[in-house]
Amino acid sequence: MSGLYLTEDHDMKYAGVNRAVNPALGQSANIVARSLADLETSGIDAHLTGRFDAYGRRHELVSGMNYTRTTNDTTYGFRTNYNIFNIGSYDPALREPWTRRSTPPRAKTAKAMRGSWASTTRCACS
Incomplete structure (x- = not known):
């Protein structure tokens, strides 16, 4: 018999460019x-x-x-046009994105898996 208990806490922050360059101003923006x-x-x-x-x-x-149960509680958020920048002088040192834990949308999921199995073989055992 074997057992498993695992917890994980994730705090992921990421950024990217979210619009085309404005050719008149030479500007774009981050999401x-x-x-x-x-x-x-x-x-x-x-x-x-x-x-x-x-x-x-x-x-x-x-x-x-076997039996496994997994729960997941996720909160996520994003901001567009967070940092407007000039193409010729982009500084990747952005301020930290701010998203409160209670900000929707929020996803809570739970999943359980159960299984059983059996196999018989002719053995050359004594």
């Missing part, structure tokens, strides 16, 4: 985004093995089950 995510996973896996005689031969049986 910035931030995602906050809390993930939790737990699970168990158990298996049994055994040998038995059937049809005049020795067999080995392996069977088991």
